[in-house]
């Protein structure tokens with residue numbers, strides 16, 4: 001039996017072998033990083049090494065990294081700093097930002113999925129006191145990269161704070177925290193070959209971070225709770241490897257573009273969302289008109305290919321994508337799947353996807369596209 005093909009790295013990436021090795025060794029050790037004896041000191045040293053590795057991935061300083069239990073917590077921690085402020089969030093933010101933001105003012109995006117800077121300027125110009133602006137670095141569904149440095153310049157010009165969710169961008173494109181100019185930046189280990197349940201918030205020196213979790217004084221009083229030492233060590237190794245392998249990942253863009261071209265040749269009616277904008281090299285969001293995304297995901301799964309429909313993060317249920325809706329996709333939003341490769345993807349994986357997708361198109365799509373038939 002052939003091995004299944006995994007093209008759902010934006011949901012989670014396979015652990016890198018060096019991460020498994022380092023974490024297995026760490027799990028076999030004892031030590032609470034807050035203890036003063038040698039066991040504690042060894043755990044502390046390992047955590048600080050990882051902090052340096054994560055900081056280096058995004059060009060930040062070690063002391064600016066606060067470890068969390070994932071990207072969701074990092075986003076919540078950032079938004080919790082600004083509870084009394086009005087929040088402006090892009091229409092395509094991840095649920096972990098939108099959920100934490102409450103009644104946010106929505107910053108629209110254009111048809112390519114890029115945040116509308118003129119609208120941001122206008123919205124900030126309205127009366128309403130201090131504001132927080134939340135714009136992600138790259139979208140999880142389309143891979144579209146946002147003009148975050150411009151967002152930060154405009155927002156700071158209005159005295160606003162800026163939070164950036166860089167969970168999907170990290171390890172796929174180079175990130176320079178200082179050059180982006182944001183106040184806080186969220187990261188997650190499991191999108192770059194590290195473990196699930198570990199993340200970080202990178203915090204600019206000008207921000208005095210208030211803890212969301214209170215109790216012990218861990219993370220210099222910024223996040224209470226005994227550190228997940230093995231997870232943090234795994235995150236550190238994954239970050240170091242991701243920084244080193246960024247060139248390799250950028251080459252995925254060639255395979256992705258070729259795959260899209262082949263799908264478009266087979267089905268000229270198909271749509272690639274965000275294709276005209278700068279995108280992450282590994283992500284493709286493609287609609288097969290007339291065929292429900294769930295049907296495609298299930299049929300591809302039967303053919304041994306794992307992809308997802310819209311955002312898989314809140315999983316189980318597939319609901320219409322707010323990201324594609326914001327881009328004006330209309331009904332096509334329900335026909336789009338996300339194909340996302342990563343560090344272990346090979347050309348054959350994309351070949352299999354093309355084969356599975358075009359077979360499905362021939363069976364279901366070709367006679368449905370453009371007709372009034374409801375999506376299956």
Ligand code: PLP
Pocket residue numbers: 010011069070071072073075094096136138139140165167168188189190197198199313
């Ligand atoms: N932000 C984005 C853009 C994501 O894609 C995800 C997960 O898919 C998260 C945040 C949440 O990260 P985590 O799964 O580590 O909580």
